[in-house]
Amino acid sequence: MGYSLREIQEILDGYYWNDDSSKDCLITNFEIEPRHFQPVKGNCFISISKKRWEAAHKNKQTQWVDGNKRILGHSEKCSLIITEKAIPALKDSIPQLIVKDSYRAISQLAKASRKKMTNPVIGITGSVGKSTTRLLFEHLLKEEHTLVATRGNHNTQAGVPLYGAKLCTNPDFAILEISLNALNNRGNQALNIEPDACIVTAIGEAHLSTLHSTANIARFKARIFEGLKKDGLAIINQDIAAKEFDILYDKAKQRTDRIRTYSMTSSEADLYLKHIASDKYVTSATVCYRGDEYEFQMKLAGKGTIENTLAVLLYLGENGYDLQHFIPKLLHFKSLDRIMELKTLTTADQRSVDILDDSHNASIPAMENALDTFRTRQKFYKGNKILVLGQVADLGENSQQLHDKLLPKILDAGFDYVFGHGKYMRQVIKQIPSSKVGGWFNNAHDLARRIPLYCSDDSLILLKGSVSGSDFRLTSHYLPEQLKQSSRQAISHEPSELAELLDCSFAARLYDEDDKNVYEKGNTQSQTIDGLGPLLLLYSLLEKGLKKGELTLSDWPTNNGSSIHGKPFRKGEPFLYEELLEELYMTQHPSVIFELAYRYFNSRKAAMEQILKLAQSFRLSDAASLNITGRYRVKEQQSYDVNDLFLVGSSMRKKGMEQQLPTIMNPASADVRGIIFGSERKSCLAFLNGFMFCIIGAVSSQQIVENILELYEQAEKKSLIKTGLKG
Template structure:
């Protein structure tokens, strides 16, 4: 973005001061990450008032700043735009800038896998287009506008992750971004406590079509009946299905794990064999959205195959890490819900990468009233896997620990409520080059600390 400050005041229908000659090239809400030329957007909260940092923002190179009309003490020597609400102003700026851009917008949501899907789409397209994706967790009502305002005007494709915790949030983000393509990776149980049921979660995710371009397409998990039902209720919607069911528009017909990732074969709109440098059947399914969109944008099968094989995913998504002793960690500790937990354990059951298998599992959060049942139900799947050890961390994992004790499971089972050390010590003592160790838990459990403790031991 490169806009005169006077143009931004026009977008906001606001008044400003000292605007002559000021050129804005981005936006920031944090002086720690602010870059030269940014418009600083201060927020006023209960604990911190961002107006206190306006001068610091200019010292770091800000071109201008917003200022709330009812905030006293506005400096008279700085270029400022006066607004009623910082958040609304940020969103207005993003909406106006988005309307001037000519690039293709891709919106991605899902209970699990949206970040990996975003990364896979970006990886496939980047060698052939100028692509910008959502960075980190900038997938909400503040992060998505900031991402849009960070787009260079010659960007070809913007891949925007859309997160939510309740109804209406995805709808708002979609209508702001106006995507040409929308992706729903899957429907799980995350945010069950806010949305009440999987049906509610599906409806909230399906809001991504609210801002979809008139000729846009929805790519979605065709193995999910809830999504199939919602799509059928919108007969004019252009949609493309992907998954493991053979009747879908793109289906996986064969898959196996190798030392460098997952090899799989697909049939349907695209046919052939591909490899991704990450493990898990759920990650293979996520890659189907990337294949379909790349095909839609005119890439050849060989181009897709080559770029997908070199895909770069955000850390802690079925990420392989080798410890000093040669043990293979599968770090899938970014987040967890019952659906993604089952998928990760299915990989552990099927893999032949190492003969001795360990599961290190942490609490699954935000599951609502049925959280005990969800944790206890994992026991059934664990009993089917020949595990050398099951290490459990967090207060909710006590339910699973007690359930496993009833089954007579012969694996070594250790539970720790809030101390990583017993689990680290067990892995240091008992694992070697023959071991594969799955880490899976919600973000709040920070299970990567266990892996780091083993590696540093």
């Protein structure tokens, strides 16, 4: 079964540009991306222009490439092109059907193909679990049945009808995911594919940026039942919250009385979980259905996977299949990459580490399921149990509140250390005891470098977070390699130890007046473990203009110790602005930084906002300035390199600010102006005779002085400077 060229012409009311309608050709597959062509003949390419694609997506700018360009280079596998504009280069090789709207053609073909499909069509929707449920169906049915099943993220306004068009071959089963995108106000694609059975796996906090409540999510998800064949089968997860469940049930009731439920907790459901137990790598479960019990095992199955398995078994049972026939196959089920994927690795010093990679994507329910799975698994590991949590994207104005609600679940997960990534996880991490925090990061590479230091032998790591909204998805790529290279575990996790283990080693560069790097030494790939906050604050003060006069120190939590002139840092102590500026140059005492921020910007928050603007305008590394004091803080990990110092220094030099910096050394009566800063290791930004010195990772101020001399002498040897300096 499939389509002749004449049939497709009649369905789409088009015409053949090269008059090939009588050609003996059977079309059995439709694609909008030629890289997905089947290796056999019968592929039809639906060419959609960038203009048409963006018009169908509310004129949003996209990276879509014109279909007429996409097909070039793939024509050998193509038997038909449906397009709005002919492709002259392919005139003599492929029939081309010209239509008015190639995007609309997808839905037209889906409707026509549905009439050819006489076997079951299963539609699956839900906030989480769609893909796993679809994959479970594929796994259990593929050996004995022909299937058409959603591939990748083709569960959208374009993807669902595209797979509906593929039903022209009348496979034994169609298993189609239908996302909220395919049920929204731009069109209900369930009406095109008319499922014989609809499954709703979950309703949870996802897409809240547009729908604002789980009740609204349920209303849109319930639209899948509008396409359900009259008296078809509706399967609903009974563990969905009562209000949302009722919305789904009432909508299904309008189409059918065949409504069945499954549950992980309630014996009132048609199929329910009776017992579940786990060991290190296998989950065993017992379910009850129509008075019979079925026991099965699955590898590393979390709560979500077991829950989705119940939905699949319920469908099979309701359609007369012997469940016992499928039970043995469940042990060998494997989901998509990075969905509860187990990765076992060994470090360079022979520590064994298991990564439970669930970073395929995230919603609030999926995050909770992952934490539940971690909690049940962690007890089987003797080493450190580590959570690595990215933020959940697309939650709208309540994003922070919804992330904060995860805190009890996180604290109950049984972890030794937790790492956070992304804006909304930052506030969550701040609420966890410091002794339990490995760090908060906004950079996946830095995060992946740090995690191995916290891994002991027989450790377990959970990776969970959204793929959009940050670079967290890259953690899954970086971490395995970082673990393989790791040769030491941190013991104290003190800043000095971390600086050593992370090889925060010495690096120096000399730049000429044209910002050209003329000499360097040390490990210029090295990074610090503190930030550039004090330097950027100084830049802001110089830019605003320095104040004069006297002030009294405010009540800061960091008030302790004394200034370089012996004045105590305490509330009410009088200081001159010049004294605080000198202290900023010399010691970067946090109380001085807070006071200057308050006096110049009226608040620390406003000062920090200015610092972040500067960091962005200078294009500094993402983690170069996360707090105003620049201090190492476990809950917000910072780092910068010599290039970041150069970017700040270059901007200072363009504004003539280097002349306002203090003299840090005076060899041969030549003033070297700059600032030395940093806690665990010393950094320096200095200027002399048009040259700029950028140094990080120094163990002392003396090492900085010595290397400034050396850098300058090296420049002299290269005939860049007529008169050298001698210490």
